[in-house]
Amino acid sequence: MFWFRNFIKISTATRAKSPNTTNLILTSLSHFSTASNQTPVAAEPLGLGPTKADEKPRVVVLGSGWAGCRLMKGLDPKLYDIVCVSPRNHMVFTPLLASTCVGTLEFRSVAEPIARIQPSVSTAPGSYFFLANCTAVNAHSHEVHCETVTEGAQTLEPWKFKISYDKLVIASGAQASTFGINGVKEHAVFLREVHHAQAIRRKLLLNLMLSDVPGISEEEKRRFLHCVVVGGGPTGVEFSGELSDFIGKDVHQRYTHVKDYIHVTLIEVSSQSNSSGVVLLS
Incomplete structure (x- = not known):
């Protein structure tokens, strides 16, 4: 305990010479405290920032239906970074969907994964597929605001993020009509x-x-x-x-x-x- 006694002597001598030194040390150590009284500042949503001058233009496609998948299939990944945002990770062949209701076809026969339609979204460094919903589009800053898809009461809270784009394609489809029929x-x-x-x-x-x-x-x-x-x-x-x-x-x-x-x-x-x-x- 020799070193500990010397540490106490040095601390006592320092406090006698400069009373403000102790306060300075405590202030510096307050950054490591887990019980901070300061109100946490909400962090800005993270995501993909703007592309640089030496990078490929980024094409963001909202939706994974017929239009969105056909467009992504025709894009050259050597010329563009392709980013797809959709609440489903596959394309559905809707004309055959009715056959799956009665067992004529299996469900896997009418769904094609996005990674098979455009492989670059899972292999290219700058191309991605995000299972998320687009909540807003900022045309002035060229950004889309997204929120991850969650299901059930036991899942985590939706994660919000932003994606900057050079070109934006909105192919989110439409809602089915009910003709105003009640129920x-x-x-x-x-x-x-x-x-x-x-x-x-x-x-x-x-x-x-x-x-x-x-x-x-x-x-x-x-x-x-x-x-x-x-x-x-x-x-x-x-x-x-x-x-x-x-x-x-x-x-x-x-x-x-x-x-x-x-x-x-x-x-x-x-x-x-x-x-x-x-x-x-x-």
């Missing part, structure tokens, strides 16, 4: 994404199994097996046809006890419609 948004399943088709398939099979349980009344069976398709556009008509084939083949073979109770109703508002299908399963 569609609250009770129906839109048929635009893979998870929509999965939900319809689960609900359809569940209702078929529940309707075959002993003790279920005929009225309840008809309610379980009544499928309503809202919209007579390509998706609605295609799904109705797939469902009709499913009823005529699989249901009549596997669910013979309830085959006479299932029926489909197609609701069409206008004579010419381009709407996406909306399916209600009671």
